Amino acid sequence: MAAKAEDDLDTTSEPLPQWMTLDKDSDTKTPVDTEVTGTIPKWLDGNLYRNGSGVYSVGDQQLDHLFDGFAVIHRFIIHDGEVKYQSRILDTDTWVKSCKANRLVVSQFAAYAYPDPCKGMFDKMTSYLLPLSADNMTDNTAVNIVEYGDKLYAMTETTLINEVDPQTLLRKTKVDLRDTVAVHIATAHPHFDTDGTMYNLGTCFNPTSAYSIVSIPPPQPGVDGAEAFKQATLLTAIPSRFNMHISYNHSFGMSENFFVVLEQPITLNILKVVTTNWRREGFASNFVKFPEETIAFNVIRRSDNSLLPVTFQADTTFCFHFVNCYEVEEHLVVDFCGYEDINIIDDLYLKNVMSAEYKAKIPPATFRRYVLPYNVTEAEDDVNLVQVAGSKATAYMKTPGIIHLTPDYITDDKIRLELPRINYQMCNGKKYRYAYGTSILMAEERLMKVDLEQRKIVEWNEVGYSPGEPVFVPKPGAKAEDDGVILSPVLSNLPNTPSYLLVLDAKTFKEVGRAIAPCDVKMAMSFHGSFVEGQDFGSKSSAPAESAHTD
Template sequence: MAETLPEWLSYTPEDQLEKPVDTKITGKIPQWLTGNLYRNGSGLFKVGETTVDHLFDGLGVLHKFTVKDGKVQYQSKLLDSKTLAACLKANRLVVSQFATAAYPDPCKSIFARFFSYFTHENTDNTAVNIVPHGDMLLAMTEISSINIIDPDTITKKGEIPLGQYVAVHLATAHPHTDFDGTMYNLATTFNRKQAYSIVKIPPQEKEGDNPFERASLVTTIPSRWKVNISYNHSFGMSENYFVVLEQTLVANLLKLTVSSIRGASFEGCMDNYPNEKSLIHLTRRSDGEMVTTRYTADSFFCFHFINCYEENGHVVIDLCGYDRGEIVRDLYLASIKHIGSNKWINSKVRRYVLPLDVEKAESGKNLVTLADTSATAVKQPDGSVYCTPDYITGDASKPVFMELPRINYAYNTKKYRYVYGTDFLIEKAKLTKLDLKTKTCVHWEAEDLDQPGEPIFIARPDGTEEDDGIILSPVLPTKPGRNAFLLVLDGKTFKELARAETPSGVRMPITFHGSFIP
């Protein structure tokens, strides 16, 4: 029997909007705000009598909010991947996802079905993020394949097989773009000696150019384990360094080798080692050389880095961290589908501070000399540096809970002041603006179990201050009878300026990440 899912997880192919629909505007959207907000996320969780197991595993749905002259139009479409086509044809899930193992396509021959147990039929369901690079709009997830999306129709118009250009198996959905237009991403290779790589994708040289064909590896970092590769969802970048977190939640290569025979998903091949240390690797952007200092921290898990910057001989690393790696398993649909009764706990904003000049430093002494931070970095007898985080508020018992963090990206790799995030999948969900200087927060609180998504900051064209701009966040209702809407907040005051409500009967599924293109 097919599992019964709540309304907010019940998007179907019939819910696609082939043409944009007008929204109802309450309040006033600034006239200067003109452009398209693209969003991406899991949307189709059930195909025929099969239901995916995990929030990350829904087949992708792309969203487009067109903002112009104080009005908003909305459109959504299933990402027309090969995975989607195969599943719809078979009327069941036939391609495995992150945490859902699929059975072979029943339409295949007996030989093909038997053979599929010994080979991975890789997904191209790029349902995590959608980002621009040059004139390309890219749908991405944690695989090496990238789908190129038509910005007008939000349909697929091409593919980028990153693994054919550079020797990698996986890549994150959270690349960084430098101020010269160069894109960098963290990739994973199932080879412990070259486990983690930074991929460099140059800017486009002309319209229609594919710069991925000129991709190169800036650096490679080995895994500390013989058969384990750390799971990474994002990475950090400062002015002179790449920051790679080697987490204690890992993919076991031996389990992956026989996963098809075992009928196991990628998540089913993961192990967690909470008693081991997390490692923070620094590599120089200039030449790819690793900093030889071994930076350690008590085990924690991170989906999203916030920002990294350098100050007075330190690298400051801000991220959203969980106390336990098992948090990935808290996102199975069985756990989250009843908002308010689930046990989901959002991550805490943490700041780690890594001193760079430690060779001649005294052991047993805190080497962090920056003012106004409680982060520590103590040199150990073996030469490593043990780091403890600052929870920003000054009181570790009262941290800031936040996920899907965003900043004014003009301050990426620079010292900055503000971060925006959401406290979601809980009963009293809210958006938060955190002031890192005053260590205070302001909130926008959702109504009636509504779930606000990732808050994207758009700077005012003539703005001179970091928070002078607009916040856009899609708000998803989880109770019947309410409509989804795009929320518009003032970046400075965090007060609601407007909302663009979708018409009754329009179903908007959950979104993870997105980009605003003026």
């Protein structure tokens, strides 16, 4: 197994936060009323769906890593100034089989699982020989939930995608991208074009075609969502610069004319990947870090899917999440949250996250703006090629064909921010002014609004609570970029104190209202979510009333 938390850390004296105590009976299957304080705008009408690791044990087995937990889907039903809350453990094959066996039977991000005891000897041997087979790959889609066409999909970093019933929050169908395109894993952070086309970054464990942009056309009305995924195509294939290693990516960037794929110093060792089951270790054991290596920016023209001939590099950093990318004056601006310490994945083992002492030491992600002059092919080595007014970023061609970048941190003390969101509908791939994020799991947990023009931040926090990813919802007919509200689930870290949904005015970043869940409701941590307008979304539910794991 990959490096675990330090054994000498003692967290037993501190009570676990509420989100760490969920079990198979802790979900809220039927929507419950919340207590609204302040005012929920009447124009805010729809459902906020959230997804994340929620259950960290099965039987007597405890899982190891923040990314190991079984998926819990959340739904905040917002209508006429009132809010109801609902949550369900997603009834994936991984969850159902593990419940029946009373232990984990499909390996997760870090946790290794022995083969299903119900399998025969031949099937067990196949599990060892084929670590990326359909039976071995987890369908525990516990990272993101997105609207695609008129369907709702839960995603993780495998090629398996689950359609979720918007009313019951149970699974309807499962899609496997490998049935159509040659990729082994994919991100949980697709991008969407204005015509509804979905794009994603797929990784193939073939070093000559390691990174591919997957294009999935918009589904036609009345056509089953799974059929649209069958039309997926690969737009490009980029080789890995690492010998027998392929960079790990959690997300990618998209502007109006470019895709941006990072080659990061955290890599997957191909030989380790294919021997994962023989070694009886989780997927995270395949990571190999190269702290002395640069991070590379692969820039792909969307017009012909060609890779720019110039190589862009920067000092070592690691990125989970892009913020936005856009073009200005023949420069490509790439904003993401970067970690200077590339050990962040090891830091997120639960024993570390639960230790106040260790948690204070976890290095934060900081907002970084890189500026790439994409039409430069040669230059003097002492000339800063960034010609964007007011930018503090630099780009020097110290070696022919290679441009070295340094970022603009926006503020002098750097902005500690993760789980970033923007006004996606208005600004994705375009010049923008505002970004929103949280410092959840850091020593000081708070929400932030970043004004990129004024280079200022505004914060919101409440002691004893952990605010989650802030989702921006525009006001109907809004013209200003920040005319709307921010929705964030706020988890209680205090005993016998309820969690709630926070509503902030996006302009002022002041609280306008909150919807407080009943004290007996356990609200799991969620990583990402989507707001879907209207109350008729998915009204023609076809999923069963109860999950299969309740039998």
